[in-house]
Amino acid sequence: MHAEMIARLHFRDARCFVFSFVRSVSARPANPMNLLALDTATEQMAVALCHGDLVLTRNEIGGAAASATLIPLVLSLLAKAGLTITELDAIACGQGPGAFTGLRTAVSVTQGLAFGAGKPALCIDSLLIVAEDARSQGAATAREILWVAMDARMDEVYAAAYQHDGRRWATLHAPALHDLETLQLRWAAQPPRHVAGNAMQAFGERLPLPAGAQSWPQQVDRAAALLRLACAAWAEGAAVPPEQALPVYVRDKVALTTAEREALKASQA
Numbered sequence: 001m002h003a004e005m006i007a008r009l010h011f012r013d014a015r016c017f018v019f020s021f022v023r024s025v026s027a028r029p030a031n032p033m034n035l036l037a038l039d040t041a042t043e044q045m046a047v048a049l050c051h052g053d054l055v056l057t058r059n060e061i062g063g064a065a066a067s068a069t070l071i072p073l074v075l076s077l078l079a080k081a082g083l084t085i086t087e088l089d090a091i092a093c094g095q096g097p098g099a100f101t102g103l104r105t106a107v108s109v110t111q112g113l114a115f116g117a118g119k120p121a122l123c124i125d126s127l128l129i130v131a132e133d134a135r136s137q138g139a140a141t142a143r144e145i146l147w148v149a150m151d152a153r154m155d156e157v158y159a160a161a162y163q164h165d166g167r168r169w170a171t172l173h174a175p176a177l178h179d180l181e182t183l184q185l186r187w188a189a190q191p192p193r194h195v196a197g198n199a200m201q202a203f204g205e206r207l208p209l210p211a212g213a214q215s216w217p218q219q220v221d222r223a224a225a226l227l228r229l230a231c232a233a234w235a236e237g238a239a240v241p242p243e244q245a246l247p248v249y250v251r252d253k254v255a256l257t258t259a260e261r262e263a264l265k266a267s268q269a
Helices: 002-007 011-023 063-081 100-117 126-136 180-189 199-206 222-235 258-268
Strands: 034-039 044-051 054-061 090-096 121-125 145-151 156-164 169-179 194-196 214-216
Touching (some): 044 222, 054 063, 054 222, 063 100, 090 222, 121 126, 126 194, 126 222, 156 180
Parallel strands (some): 034 090
């Protein structure tokens, strides 16, 4: 019943409902490393849960559907693990950059769950999730620099550069919004050897892969990558109070005007 009620709520109302729901659940002693992780920054919704050695991951259709399906999916994973929300150690969310509404969905649900359960939050760079997934496919070995480039719509790209030292990630270029020309100029000055993300597929010849570079355009298991980063953040003491779990917006404008859309179509013709 709880899942059906929450599924009908808009994400801005979900936090209030979740607070009441969590407070009604009787707590049992929590085990170490009980983490829940959520991300709705892209068209793929990722939810993961670890309970000791048990790991559950789900990658589902996100986008506009995420606000209605995220919490029922969370409750389903908790039920499979035999956990209540109050037994979690922390709740992690992908904080962006990404789709405006998607970021608000994951962050608001995380805040609501964490507030209600009296738990801290973990904020995960959504582009770093792409990098971590690519690392599981063989990218970013031996301290290689890995660029992430994701389609941001409106003829723009979310991009960042990272390096993994065998134990943890370092951010070399923080997530930012680039137009195609600016990103190509940056890559021309310092050609990347490894690039992950869907931007090259999305823009085709307008954003070619740098010569000699390897690419990882597909994500194999975004939820598992998210959970690995959440576990690392928890181990490093990166938890914050729920009110400090905020989305990272790198774009103020979320839609083109009609005139701008027509101009963009004309430029691509």
